[in-house]
Amino acid sequence: xxxxxxxxxxxxxxxxxxxxxxxxxxxxxxxxxxxxxxxxxxxxxxxxxxxxxxxxxxxxxxxxxxxxxxxxxxxxxxxxxxxxxxxxxxxxxxxxxxxxxxxxxxxxxxxxxxxxxxxxxxxxxxxxxxxxxxxxxxxxxxxxxxxxxxxxxxxxxxxxxxxxxxxxxxxxxxxxxxxxxxxxxxxxxxxxxxxxxxxx
Amino acid sequence: xxxxxxxxxxxxxxxxxxxxxxxxxxxxxxxxxxxxxxxxxxxxxxxxxxxxxxxxxxxxxxxxxxxxxxxxxxxxxxxxxxxxxxxxxxxxxxxxxxxxxxxxxxxxxxxxxxxxxxxxxxxxxxxxxxxxxxxxxxxxxxxxxxxxxxxxxxxxxxxxxxxxxxxxxxxxxxxxxxxxxxxxxxxxxxxxxxxxxxxxxxxxxxxxxxxxxxxxxxxxxxxxxxxxxxxxxxxxxxxxxxxxxxxxxxxxxxxxxxxxxxxxxxxxxxxxxxxxxxxxxxxxxxxxxxxxxxxxxxxxxxxxxxxxxxxxxxxxxxxxxxxxxxxxxxxxxxxxxxxxxxxxxxxxxxxxxxxxxxxxxxxxxxxxxxxxxxxxxxxxxxxxxxxxxxxxxxxxxxxxxxxxxxxxxxxxxxxxxxxxxxxxxxxxxxxxxxxxxxxxxxxxxxxxxxxxxxxxxxxxxxxxxxxxxxxxxxxxxxx
Numbered sequence: 190x191x192x193x194x195x196x197x198x199x200x201x202x203x204x205x206x207x208x209x210x211x212x213x214x215x216x217x218x219x220x221x222x223x224x225x226x227x228x229x230x231x232x233x234x235x236x237x238x239x240x241x242x243x244x245x246x247x248x249x250x251x252x253x254x255x256x257x258x259x260x261x262x263x264x265x266x267x268x269x270x271x272x273x274x275x276x277x278x279x280x281x282x283x284x285x286x287x288x289x290x291x292x293x294x295x296x297x298x299x300x301x302x303x304x305x306x307x308x309x310x311x312x313x314x315x316x317x318x319x320x321x322x323x324x325x326x327x328x329x330x331x332x333x334x335x336x337x338x339x340x341x342x343x344x345x346x347x348x349x350x351x352x353x354x355x356x357x358x359x360x361x362x363x364x365x366x367x368x369x370x371x372x373x374x375x376x377x378x379x380x381x382x383x384x385x386x387x388x389x
Numbered sequence: 390x391x392x393x394x395x396x397x398x399x400x401x402x403x404x405x406x407x408x409x410x411x412x413x414x415x416x417x418x419x420x421x422x423x424x425x426x427x428x429x430x431x432x433x434x435x436x437x438x439x440x441x442x443x444x445x446x447x448x449x450x451x452x453x454x455x456x457x458x459x460x461x462x463x464x465x466x467x468x469x470x471x472x473x474x475x476x477x478x479x480x481x482x483x484x485x486x487x488x489x490x491x492x493x494x495x496x497x498x499x500x501x502x503x504x505x506x507x508x509x510x511x512x513x514x515x516x517x518x519x520x521x522x523x524x525x526x527x528x529x530x531x532x533x534x535x536x537x538x539x540x541x542x543x544x545x546x547x548x549x550x551x552x553x554x555x556x557x558x559x560x561x562x563x564x565x566x567x568x569x570x571x572x573x574x575x576x577x578x579x580x581x582x583x584x585x586x587x588x589x590x591x592x593x594x595x596x597x598x599x600x601x602x603x604x605x606x607x608x609x610x611x612x613x614x615x616x617x618x619x620x621x622x623x624x625x626x627x628x629x630x631x632x633x634x635x636x637x638x639x640x641x642x643x644x645x646x647x648x649x650x651x652x653x654x655x656x657x658x659x660x661x662x663x664x665x666x667x668x669x670x671x672x673x674x675x676x677x678x679x680x681x682x683x684x685x686x687x688x689x690x691x692x693x694x695x696x697x698x699x700x701x702x703x704x705x706x707x708x709x710x711x712x713x714x715x716x717x718x719x720x721x722x723x724x725x726x727x728x729x730x731x732x733x734x735x736x737x738x739x740x741x742x743x744x745x746x747x748x749x750x751x752x753x754x755x756x757x758x759x760x761x762x763x764x765x766x767x768x769x770x771x772x773x774x775x776x777x778x779x780x781x782x783x784x785x786x787x788x789x790x791x792x793x794x795x796x797x798x799x800x801x802x803x804x805x806x807x808x809x810x811x812x813x814x815x816x817x818x819x820x821x822x823x824x825x826x827x828x829x830x831x832x833x834x835x836x837x838x839x840x841x842x843x844x845x846x847x848x849x850x851x852x853x854x855x856x857x858x859x860x861x862x863x864x865x866x867x868x
Binding site: 212213214216217220232233234235236237238239240241242243246248251253254257271272275276279280282284285287302305306308309311312313315316318319320322323325326327329330332333334335336337339340345346347348349350351354 | 410411412415536542543544545546547548549550552553556557559560563564567568570571575578579581582583594595598599600601602603604605606607608609610611612613616617620621623624627631634831832833835836840841842843844
C-alpha cells in the first residue's frame with residue numbers, strides 16, 4: 190500500500206495507521222495503551238468480540254436498550270389502538286357477547302375485550318422491538334458502510350479470520366504518523382502499516 | 390477458572406476439538422461454500438428439488454380446481470393442511486429455542502448447532518405459512534386477514550384466535566429472519582474476505598454490510614443479539630401457545646383443554662430438536678463437520694429429546710386423566726374410546742410409540758451415542774409428531790357430539806403430494822443454505838475457544854509468534 194501511494198499521481202495522505210496483533214491477550218493490552226495515550230478516533234478489529242475489550246478501550250455501555258424500549262412501547266400502543274379503533278370504534282364487532290371496544294368494556298365494568306387483545310398486544314410489542322434492536326444497531330454502528338479505509342489493506346482480510354487489528358485514524362487530534370507508529374510498535378504489534386487515501 | 394474451560398464437575402468437554410486453531414475453524418466451515426459441491430450434495434439436492442417440483446404441481450392443481458382436490462370433507466374440514474401447518478411451525482421452534490433460550494442460559498455447546506437450527510426455523514416457518522395460505526380456498530383474498538382499509542369497510546375480527554395466529558406466526562417469521570441475519574453478518578464478512586472471485590466478493594460484501602469486526606460495533610451488536618434472544622424467548626413460547634388456541638378455544642372434545650398451550654410448546658420443541666438432529670447428521674457426514682459438531686453435542690441433544698419426550702408423554706397421560714376426571718361423557722368417549730380404539734387408533738398408536746416409547750432408548754448411553762440409532766430415532770420422532778397433530782385434528786373432528794354427523798377422512802393423492810412437496814421445498818432451501826452460507830456460526834465458535842480468552846496463561850502481554858522478537862522493547866515505552 191505504501192509503495193503504491195508514492196508512485197501514484199494524485200496526492201495521497203495518511204488515513205489511518207493499522208497495527209496487527211497475533212493474540213487476544215496482546216491486543217487487549219495494546220488497546221489499554223492506546224486508550225491511556227488519550228486517543229479518541231481509533232478502533233479495534235477482531236474476528237469475534239474479545240472479552241473485556243470494552244473496558245480496555247474505555248467504551249461506555251451500549252445505548253441500544255433505550256432504542257428498543259421506545260420501539261416496544263410504540264408497538265404496544267400501536268396494537269392497542271389498532272384493535273380498539275377497528276373493532277371498537279370504526280366498525281364495532283360484538284363477539285361472544287363481549288363489549289366491542291375497550292371503553293365499552295370499562296363501562297360494563299369488566300374485562301371483556303382486553304384479554305382477547307393480549308396475544309396481538311404481545312406480538313406487535315415483540316415485532317417492533319426486534320426491528321428496533323436490529324435497525325437501531327445498524328444506526329448506532331453506521332452500517333451499512335461498504336467503503337472504509339481499513340479495507341484498503343490486504344492484511345486486513347484476516348481480521349475476520351484469526352488476526353487482531355488496531356486502527357488509529359489520522360483525524361484524531363493526537364495522531365502523528367511517527368509517534369503513533371512507535372506507540373503501536375511498543376505495544377508489540379507484529380506489523381504496522383499506513384493506509385492512505387487521496388487528499389480531498 | 391476461565392470461562393472457556395470445560396467444567397469437569399459437570400463432565401463437560403472442550404467445545405471444539407483440542408488443538409484446533411481459529412483459522413482451522415474458518416477453513417472447516419467456509420470451505421463448504423467455496424469448493425465444488427460434492428456428489429452427495431447434488432444427489433440430495435436433485436431429490437429435494439424433484440419434490441419441490443411436485444409441490445408446485447400439486448398447488449397449481451389445487452388453485453385450478455379448489456380445495457375439493459383434498460380429502461377434507463364434512464365433518465373433517467381441517468385435515469392434512471392444518472396438520473402440516475402445526476407440524477412445520479413446531480419444527481421451527483427448536484431453532485429459536487437453541488438460538489435464544491440456550492443463549493440466555495449460557496449453554497455454550499449451542500454454538501455448534503445454532504446457525505443450522507435458525508436456518509431450519511426459517512425454512513420450516515416458510516413451509517408452515519404456505520398451508521394456511523393455500524387452505525383458505527381463495528388465496529387471492531388472503532389479504533383479508535390484515536387490517537387493510539377496503540371497499541367493504543369491515544375489519545378483521547381481532548377476537549378470533551385465527552387472527553392471533555396470523556400475527557403470532559407472522560411476527561415469529563420476521564423476528565427469526567432478523568435474528569438469523571444479524572447472526573450471519575460477521576460470518577458473511579469472513580466469506581467476503583476469503584473470496585477469490587469478484588462476484589463472491591460483491592455478493593457477500595453487499596450482504597456483510599461493510600462489517601469490519603470493529604469493537605465499537607461488536608458492543609452494539611452483542612447487545613442487539615442479547616435483546617433479540619431475550620424477546621425471542623417469550624415469543625417462541627407464545628407462538629405455539631397461540632397455535633394451540635386455534636383448537637383450545639373451540640368446544641370440540643379433544644380440543645377444548647387448558648393443557649394445550651404448554652403441551653403444544655413441549656411437542657414443538659421435541660419435534661424441532663428431532664428435525665435439527667436429522668438434518669445435522671446428514672450435513673455432518675456430507676460436509677465433514679466432525680471437528681465442530683462433536684458426539685458430545687449430539688448426546689446432549691438426545692438427552693434433550695428424552696426430556697421433551699417425557700413432557701409430551703406426561704401431556705398425553707394428563708389428557709386421559711382429565712377426560713376421566715371431568716366426568717364429561719363426550720370427553721370420556723373421545724379420549725378413552727375414540728382415540729385409542731376408534732377408526733384412527735392406528736395413528737394414535739404411532740403417536741405414542743414414536744413419541745413416548747422409542748425415545749426411552751436414550752436412557753442408555755450406548756444408544757444415545759450411536760449415530761445410526763439417533764438417525765432412525767430422530768426420523769421416527771418426526772413421524773410420531775406428525776401423527777400427534779393428525780390425531781389431535783382429524784380424530785377429534787371425525788366424531789363429535791352427534792353420531793349422525795360422524796364421518797371419516799381419507800387423504801387424496803394431492804394431499805400426499807402437497808405434504809411431500811413441502812418436505813422437498815424445505816430440503817431444497819436447506820441444501821442451498823448449506824452450500825452458500827456458513828453452516829456454523831464461525832465468530833461465535835471462535836469466541837468460545839481457549840485462544841479467545843485474553844487472560845489465558847501464556848498470552849498475557851507477551852504475544853506469540855512474530856511479535857516475540859519485538860518483545861525486547863519495553864512495554865509502554867513510547868508513551
